[in-house]
Amino acid sequence: MADYRYDPHEIEPRWQQVWEDEQTWVVPEDGPTDRDAYVLEMLPYPSGEPHVGHLKNYTIGDAVAHFRRRTGHRVLHPMGYDSFGLPAENHAIKTGQHPRESTDAAIASFQEQFRRWGVSIDWTRELSTCTPEYYRWTQWIFLKLYEAGLAYRKEAAVNWDPVDETVLANEQVIDGRGERSGALVEIRQLTQWFFRITDYAEQLLDDLETIEWPSHVKTMQRNWIGRSRGAEVQFRCEELDTSYTVFTTRPDTLFGATFFVMAPEHPDVAELAKGTPQEQAVADYVRQAMVGDTKERGDDAREKTGVFTGRHVVNPVNGELLPIYVADYVLMDYGTGAIMAVPAHDDRDFAFATKYELPIKQVIAGEGGPSQPVELPYLSDGPLMNSSPEFDGTPNREALDAIVDWLDRDGKGKATVNYRLRDWLVSRQRYWGCPIPIIHCPSCGMVPVPEADLPVVLPDVTDYKPKGKSPLAAATDWVHTSCPSCGGAAERETDTMDTFVDSSWYFLRYTDAQNTEAAWDKKIVDRWMPVDQYIGGVEHAILHLLYARFFTKALADMGLLTAREPFANLFTQGMITKDGAKMSKSKGNVVSPRVMVERFGADTLRTYVLFMGPPEQDADWSDEGVEGMSRFISRLWRTSAEAAGELPAEALPAEPNADGLRILRKAHWAIDKVTADIGGRFSFNTAIAAVMELLNELSAAKRGEAEPGVVRFALSTANSLLYPFAPHATTDGYALLNDGARLWEQLWPEAEARYLVADEIELVCQVMGKVRGRVTAPADADNATLEELARNEPNVAAHLDGKQVVKVIVVPGKLVNFVVR
């Protein structure tokens, strides 16, 4: 017998060469458009070389892409690089190496690994966001947003990262620290560029209903958008003849307001206190509040502080005078930065009132009615009291709308919806990003760069170190330009864009990647969008996914595409850990896919990462597990090669013998299971297990008298089913078994119904719900026969002896259960 040795290092490059030579994964230009499928994994940020998380991500996507192709779809499966960003720039600051050089090196390493993994990518659509060919269109989109009034510049209190020396979007501040640097973020008053994502708050929320995403991701987006229904109410300050708006979700408690609070950052605070004895105290408090870090500020366990401003406002519902305090438990960036305080029914206001000995007025009665004392603060519902004759006794939830209506009629307030979502701060005072295509002219003001002049090319600089303003400011030749409007001397905007802008539209560019005349052609983008299946990590649940949705909606409103959601289906994969911990260089627990592939081959690695467990779950890396997978792939190939070499090439017999039939049934069972597991629910681990079962059934000991034609068919099926995970070994095995036939061109197998039903079943016999025996029974036996068979099973009979059978449950094809007394 010949020596059949599985050698992935010979097999894998050989087939990769065929696919590359034939451009197998390039999307065919012609073909039916109703079977298109756009399968996309989040594009990587190229740094160093890819890690096992990338391997998992692209293996999932590749399995889906292969499956869709073989089920008759024309599949778009592209790749690109999110190549602008801080890590490359920080590396440049340290070493002086241009970020482009380190980025290009990383990209080369990613390309090399993706090819080595055998990921089926249409490389003709490859893109890199840091190239002028790409960012030209990023700038074009910026101008479109500017024209539409969705990009604007304003002065605002913004998050400043003192380590990276740049501003950050709200989404990039986690627990008061910069997402990248981990530095405590400071609040600074700066003029910055924003995208008006808040215009889309409602749609971003509502349209979550239209997409198939994991519910926890939807929940996170809902929380982030933070919609709350309530009312805006005007409070007048008679002394200054001014008026302040508050947002409240509890207008039903308006009668219980006993004081009024403003955030220290509120622009009117200084003016309010001016000329009162409190002026100095307020100024001191505000200054001290501003230097405190935002993390500590956000701690609700911290004792509340504040000072009286010396002024009062009038409660619009009853004319009572309420003292105005300034206190840092009120946040400027939520609502209006001012609140009415109802200590009896809000625990925060209660804590503040108690500390500063402010009056507390109960306006909602507890269960015992108005005369019964309740523990304050009372946060539950109940009828109104101490309010007005009109509302007293009304359940507070009903009174809520009535009070808003009443205020609205008097012009003192109105029902509103408030969102937690803030506009997206997009300018960055950093070098390695997309230049903002705006020119500042002393006479014309802000002038957009004309489309014909795009791209505004990022100039080279010698010093990448941020100095509180963009390093681009030092490129004086580049900065000084002429105004496109009046032709006079003018200066370029030196801030660059947040790199999340780059990745908010790349999925559109893939559809028409080589278009030099436009970002994309609407007809083409509409053919592919939305992405049918998007795959990536949960860490992007808010940032990238929210921004991409916003871009899609804004661009759709401009008529540039039809889809209103970018990603129809989202799959979020779990992390791969090592020894229970996140992999990191400092812990020294990094698993290198490159090293693993060099040792075991790509097929083993790919199949292993999907066999580790449900792909959405975190999973711990096991070196023994990889070896086990290596044994399986090797056994599959070896068995195939042996059968191809030793078994006569016979066709499937029309009437297989008993062993043949058993194997044939197992094969069709596997087809059915793998198809459902990949196509229906992303249960790759059980799909792989099903192929293992099929192969186990085909092991020499179990093969028995099965006909060679059956064995060849079953082995071909095993290869065919495992192909989406291990494309090289299975393609090779299939070709050996089938006279060189190309597996990637074969239609996905279909399970034949006649082999899915057995003619005999194992009948489980229970007495009182406990299994007492098993008998084989004809699959088509009727209930009475099944009951009789079960009753005669010796052990069942023993358990029925001397008992009275009161009920018999028969589940056809499964079990019989006797209920006895």
Place this chain on the structure above:
RNA sequence: GCGGGCGUGGUGGAAUGGUAGACACGCCGGCCUUAGGAGCCGGUGCCCUCACAGGCGUGGAGGUUCGAGUCCUCUCGCCCGCACCA
């Protein structure tokens, strides 16, 4: 505090309300081999037993059901998200 998820053998994990532990790792035994970190065959939840037969078992306590890992109530533990959001 609010919202979501998860608790199953030594390990990763399987189980449309119907045989708990598929498949794999690990371990044990055997075959083959000069050799094995190769290959092949078999065993492997726990207790009791020569064996048969039994008993126990899906974090814990109840409940619904002929039957519960699965559904309901309470509870404990871990993980994630949000959080002074008015």
